[in-house]
Amino acid sequence: MAETDDSDKTEEPSQKRLDEALQRGDVVKSQEVNTWFVMAGATLVLMSFSGGMSRDLSTTMRGLIANGWQIRVDGPALPHLFMTIGGEIIAAIGLPFLILIIAAAAGNFVQHRLVWSVQSLTPDLSKVSPLAGLKRQFSMQAVANLAKGLVKVVLVGAVLAALLWPERKHMEALVYADPAALLPFTASLALKLMGTVVAMLAVVAAGDYLFQYRQWYEKQKMSLRELKEEFKQSEGDPTIxxxxxxxxxxxxxxxxxxxxxxxxxxxxxxxxxxxxxxxxxxxxxxxxxxxxxxxxxxxxxxxxxxxxxxxxxxxxxxxxxxxxxxxxxxxxxxxxxxxxxxxxxxxxxxxxxxxx
CATH class of the missing domain: 3.40.1690.10 (secretion proteins EscU)
Structure with missing residues (x-):
């Protein structure tokens, strides 16, 4: 049977067509939405847990350095030392790390429900075909990705420059400042930068999701012949x-x-x-x-x-x-x-x- 030309797919997809796409793992997915959730989670971690993490880690490292001369590392003492230090590090970064994992997972869950499909793991020769790869390089998706990259670089770069330029004198003075003052200033500036980036990426993520959804929906459209075939399969052949x-x-x-x-x-x-x-x-x-x-x-x-x-x-x-x-x-x-x-x-x- 001849393959259906995309130009013939003018009809809205049926619910059966959409369900089949979901079953084979063909879902709407915007990488920008995932990026936004990860950045938002990192900003939340920096804002809520940076002080606690720095204190816990500095206490552990300070105690390790101050008492290093009397810490035994022979025999079973070395594994015990590693387990102690590892436990304290995990206790300090465990919750922030869990928040980042949840944020990364949430970026997928807000776009589509959980899908279990092995079809996406099946080898596809078209993915290694030079001709198919060339088409992908000059496809609408590639153009959109290029445009997104340029927009992000320009916007984020402009915002970072606008935020950092008034702070240039303070940053120059850090060379002569007390090292203890570096961390608060750096954390405050990083939080301001990340908050601004998150706000900007929200706009980029929303636009990209709408574009990806439109591309996915257009791909699911059906031709009249496909609609008739689906009707025959679901309702039965009218002749029969x-x-x-x-x-x-x-x-x-x-x-x-x-x-x-x-x-x-x-x-x-x-x-x-x-x-x-x-x-x-x-x-x-x-x-x-x-x-x-x-x-x-x-x-x-x-x-x-x-x-x-x-x-x-x-x-x-x-x-x-x-x-x-x-x-x-x-x-x-x-x-x-x-x-x-x-x-x-x-x-x-x-x-x-x-x-x-």
């Missing part, structure tokens, strides 16, 4: 459905014809409609055992004549019953009175015939 419907109608007709001899009376139009009703004493209401129009109505009347079933002409009642009652179902209450008169007439007629 028509054939099955015809078979069901034939079987239903045979069942109705076989049930006509059980009828108590046939109500007709007289030529276009025929409704066969069965009523026995003790039944709450008469039941329709067969109904039909034209040829089927004629067949019902023929079988009724063969089995000497009374045929009563009542055009309004025949049309009403044919429209409102289903086969093997009792007649509606609104027709009780009219049908009761017909059945009563039939019973009186039978008693009169029996007396003769």
């Amino acid at each position: 459905k028509g054939k099955l419907k015809q078979i069901r109608q034939q079987r239903s007709r045979k069942r109705m014809i076989a049930a006509v001899p059980k009828a108590s009376v046939i109500i007709t139009n007289p030529t276009h409609f025929a409704v066969a009703l069965q009523y026995d004493r003790g039944m709450p209401a008469p039941i329709c055992v067969a109904k039909g129009v034209d040829a089927l109505a004629l067949k019902i009347r023929e079988i009724a004549g063969e089995h000497r079933i009374p045929i009563v002409e009542n055009p309004p009642l025949a049309r009403a019953l044919h429209a409102t009652v289903e086969v093997d179902q009792p007649i509606p209450p609104e027709h009780y009175k009219a049908v009761a008169e017909v059945i009563g007439y039939v019973m009186r007629l039978r008693r009169a015939v029996a007396r003769r």
Whole structure:
């Protein structure tokens, strides 16, 4: 089968098409959104935990340096030393590191729900094809990535320059400042820079996500042929459905014809409609055992004549019953009175015939 040209994909994707894309791991993903979440998490860590981390780590290192001459490193003492230092470092950076992991994961979760798919891991020869690689280099995605890179470099560079330029004299004075003053100044300046970068990247991430979503949605669009094929797969081939419907109608007709001899009376139009009703004493209401129009109505009347079933002409009642009652179902209450008169007439007629 020939591959569908992208220019033919003019129809909106069906929900089935979108679900299949999700199952094979084809989802909307903007790397800029992931970058923004990581940067925001790093800014939160710097703002909330930098002081605690620096104090805990400096205490550990200060104690290690101050008491280094009496720390034993022979035999089992060395592994114990490594475990102690490692535990203190992990305790100091564990929570900030966990926040960064959560931020990195959140960057994916906000774009799409969790997907388990091995199809994306399946080797694809098109990824190593020189021609396919060349097309990717000059694709709309490549142009968008280049534009994003230039925008980020220009914006971030301009903002950093605007923030650092007023601080140039303070930064020059740091050469002669007390080393203890370097960390607070550096942390404050870094926090200001990262906060500004996060605010700018939020705009870039939002724009990139909208672009990626549009690209992904356009890729999921379908051609008319694909829509027809999907309809056949989900709803069935119309030809086969028509054939099955015809078979069901034939079987239903045979069942109705076989049930006509059980009828108590046939109500007709007289030529276009025929409704066969069965009523026995003790039944709450008469039941329709067969109904039909034209040829089927004629067949019902023929079988009724063969089995000497009374045929009563009542055009309004025949049309009403044919429209409102289903086969093997009792007649509606609104027709009780009219049908009761017909059945009563039939019973009186039978008693009169029996007396003769």
